[in-house]
Amino acid sequence: MNDCILVINCGSSSIKFALVPLQADHPRPGGLVERLGTSEPVLKITDENGIRQQFDLAGADHPAAMKAILEHLGERQPIAIGHRVVHGGERFKSATLIDDDVIDGIRKCTSLAPLHNPANLDGIEATRRLFPELPQVAVFDTAFHQTMPEHAYRYAIPTELYQKHGIRRYGFHGSSHAYITERLAELSERGTGGWVIAHLGNGCSATAVWQGRSMDTSMGMTPLEGLVMGTRSGDVDPGLHLHLANQCGWSVQQIDQMLNKHSGLMGVSGLSPDMRDLEQAADKGHAGARLALDVFCYRLARTLAALSCALPRLDGIAFTGGIGENSPLVRARALSMMNALRPCLSAAANENLARGSEGRIDQARNDDTTEVRPEIWVIPTDEEGHIARETSELVQTHANHPEART
Numbered sequence: 385m386n387d388c389i390l391v392i393n394c395g396s397s398s399i400k401f402a403l404v405p406l407q408a409d410h411p412r413p414g415g416l417v418e419r420l421g422t423s424e425p426v427l428k429i430t431d432e433n434g435i436r437q438q439f440d441l442a443g444a445d446h447p448a449a450m451k452a453i454l455e456h457l458g459e460r461q462p463i464a465i466g467h468r469v470v471h472g473g474e475r476f477k478s479a480t481l482i483d484d485d486v487i488d489g490i491r492k493c494t495s496l497a498p499l500h501n502p503a504n505l506d507g508i509e510a511t512r513r514l515f516p517e518l519p520q521v522a523v524f525d526t527a528f529h530q531t532m533p534e535h536a537y538r539y540a541i542p543t544e545l546y547q548k549h550g551i552r553r554y555g556f557h558g559s560s561h562a563y564i565t566e567r568l569a570e571l572s573e574r575g576t577g578g579w580v581i582a583h584l585g586n587g588c589s590a591t592a593v594w595q596g597r598s599m600d601t602s603m604g605m606t607p608l609e610g611l612v613m614g615t616r617s618g619d620v621d622p623g624l625h626l627h628l629a630n631q632c633g634w635s636v637q638q639i640d641q642m643l644n645k646h647s648g649l650m651g652v653s654g655l656s657p658d659m660r661d662l663e664q665a666a667d668k669g670h671a672g673a674r675l676a677l678d679v680f681c682y683r684l685a686r687t688l689a690a691l692s693c694a695l696p697r698l699d700g701i702a703f704t705g706g707i708g709e710n711s712p713l714v715r716a717r718a719l720s721m722m723n724a725l726r727p728c729l730s731a732a733a734n735e736n737l738a739r740g741s742e743g744r745i746d747q748a749r750n751d752d753t754t755e756v757r758p759e760i761w762v763i764p765t766d767e768e769g770h771i772a773r774e775t776s777e778l779v780q781t782h783a784n785h786p787e788a789r790t
């Protein structure tokens with residue numbers, strides 16, 4: 385039987401999971417537990433034959449839900465568990481084998497991700513109790529960006545705030561950006577050169593990568609900074625907070641809710657946070673949807689161009705995430721505003737690339753000029769696959785060199 389890694393992404397009210405075989409072409413059963421913390425949690429699971437089932441988990445907490453997941457995965461049991469952990473602060477620069485000290489380290493990063501890290505820890509503690517014999521690995525969203533130079537990760541605020549409170553830019557979506565970086569090195573003749581990667585899903589971030597290392601990224605201390613997202617604002621004037629508090633009487637919680645839950649595509653369109661809805665509505669002339677698309681694409685173009693400043697040379701641009709992989713409109717619109725970088729999109733390749741497939745969508749291959757243009761790629765992301773590989777490699781290394789934990 386083929387070995388598998390169980391990948392867990394544990395939130396406060398949900399657990400996403402996938403049993404990832406180490407042989408790439410094998411099916412990947414997985415699913416989701418929703419509504420944890422309510423009286424009616426539900427487990428939705430797709431098995432290795434693609435058959436979907438749903439189970440009520442009345443009264444289940446995180447450990448009970450985790451047990452149910454393992455029971456329903458059937459005969460295939462994992463050889464290790466890889467946990468997605470949102471914030472690793474400055475301590476965790478790579479995936480790490482979990483022990484008590486690592487749990488303590490993740491807890492210490494809670495002030496930087498108060499909603500996410502406690503939920504990730506719930507998942508880790510539940511699986512450690514249930515499967516004490518299985519090695520467990522934490523794979524951090526922030527770790528890939530720990531290579532950023534200081535001038536990219538520091539805010540221009542008093543140094544003391546960085547030294548005492550760790551206030552700096554960390555970046556997120558690390559597993560996705562790392563996976564796309566690895567894939568570009570395999571796919572492109574330009575290898576691990578200079579790339580700008582746009583991960584555009586419900587959350588959106590872009591990263592500049594030079595020779596496989598993150599040099600700068602659009603998200604900051606929290607995943608609110610940077611690009612326009614489904615319901616998150618991305619960059620706003622920091623003076624906005626004071627204005628809303630002093631002039632409009634808003635509380636800090638109201639401001640936080642507005643920026644995280646009611647802004648972005650949702651806030652501008654007044655219609656939906658979902659790009660598919662907005663493309664359809666814009667097509668029918670909905671003014672809010674059109675504006676939301678315009679703002680999204682313009683900010684995206686501006687950020688991609690700005691990130692090229694982090695690179696000695698721009699070899700190409702890659703799109704991923706639900707929007708990046710599936711929206712020719714967003715790709716074309718953003719690239720059309722980046723003339724200074726001279727991208728040369730093939731309209732036909734952009735439109736005709738099959739949904740969910742990998743491909744190059746620029747014209748440069750047939751270009752008979754000597755000018756080197758950036759390549760443009762679409763690559764479906766695979767965060768679960770990346771977490772599984774990091775987990776398996778670390779477990780292997782530890783088996784051969786028991787002192788190695790990262």
Ligand code: ADP
Nearest residue numbers: 584585586587657658659660705706707710711
């Ligand atoms: P998450 O960040 O939650 O993993 P996804 O990566 O699945 O989210 O991305 C969700 C986004 O992708 C939504 O805005 C959705 O509308 C968009 N999307 C998915 N398919 C399409 C499509 N065919 N055309 C345009 N947008 C799409």
